[in-house]
Amino acid sequence: MHAVTGSAAAGHWPAFWTLGDAYRGNQQNWPGIGEFDVMENVNGVNSVWGTLHCGTDPGGPCNETSGLGASTPCPATACQGAFHTYGFEWDRSTTPEALRWYVDGTLHHSVTSDRMDATTWANATHHGHFLLLNVAMGGAFPNAFSNQPTPTRSTASGVPMLVDYVAVFNS
Numbered sequence: 564m565h566a567v568t569g570s571a572a573a574g575h576w577p578a579f580w581t582l583g584d585a586y587r588g589n590q591q592n593w594p595g596i597g598e599f600d601v602m603e604n605v606n607g608v609n610s611v612w613g614t615l616h617c618g619t620d621p622g623g624p625c626n627e628t629s630g631l632g633a634s635t636p637c638p639a640t641a642c643q644g645a646f647h648t649y650g651f652e653w654d655r656s657t658t659p660e661a662l663r664w665y666v667d668g669t670l671h672h673s674v675t676s677d678r679m680d681a682t683t684w685a686n687a688t689h690h691g692h693f694l695l696l697n698v699a700m701g702g703a704f705p706n707a708f709s710n711q712p713t714p715t716r717s718t719a720s721g722v723p724m725l726v727d728y729v730a731v732f733n734s
Contacts, residue, residue, distance in 0.1 A: 565577040565698065565725075566644040566722065567607055568641075568643050569607060570718075571718060571722075572718070573606055573705070573711075573714055573715045573718045574606065574706075574714030574715065575605070575606060575718070575719075575722065576699040576700065576701075576702060577603075577698045578603045578604075578695070578697055578698075578699065579602040579694075579695075579696050579729075580601055580602075580695050581598065581599045583596030583598070583686075583687065583690055583691070584596075584691040584692060584693060586693075593616070594616040594618060594619070594620055595617065595619065595686050596687065596690075597615070597617055597688055597692065598614075598616035598617075599614075599615060599653075599692065600616070601613060603704070606708050606709055608708060609636050609641045610637075610642065611634060611635060611636075611647075611671070612633070612634040613633060613634075613651070613671065614629075614631060614633075615630055615631045615662055615674045616630040616631075617679065617684070617687035618679065623683070624678065624679035624683050625679070625683075628703070633671060633672035635671040637666055638666065638667050638669055639667070646725075646727055648668065649665070650664070650665035650668070652665070653688065659676040660676040660688070661675045662674045662675075676688075694729065696724070696726060697724075698723070698724045
């Protein structure tokens with residue numbers, strides 16, 4: 564993960580996420596095409612967030628622009644400066660269908676298809692998604708946790724997000 568904390572981390576927003584494939588060429592169809600935030604971290608806080616974005620903005624069944632999310636501290640060692648395994652499971656073999664988020668093998672969030680109407684669920688999940696790994700700087704999410712606009716004068720620049728591997732499995 565990203566190895567920066569304290570005031571130097573103000574505005575840092577590393578993330579591992581997906582967007583529904585219909586987003587390519589039509590950036591007006593978010594959040595209806597689905598977004599799975601596998602791992603988000605802000606401002607060097609020792610927590611990881613996992614979120615589903617879907618439906619309409621504002622409001623809708625996924626409470627946009629916030630989405631249906633949850634956070635948890637990284638187990639054993641801080642999120643920053645250590646490697647962790649972030650997992651996302653998309654389970655269509657169960658009824659209701661389920662999305663599950665993990666950190667280091669521990670389930671920390673889930674959303675099931677019965678939380679919304681079938682069309683919204685299908686529009687967000689029943690198609691391809693593409694992966695994104697990025698480090699954003701500033702924005703609504705880190706600003707909400709710092710109670711001020713970010714980045715600030717104290718924010719460190721040029722801090723990379725280190726990724727050991729990315730794997731996708733189907734069964």
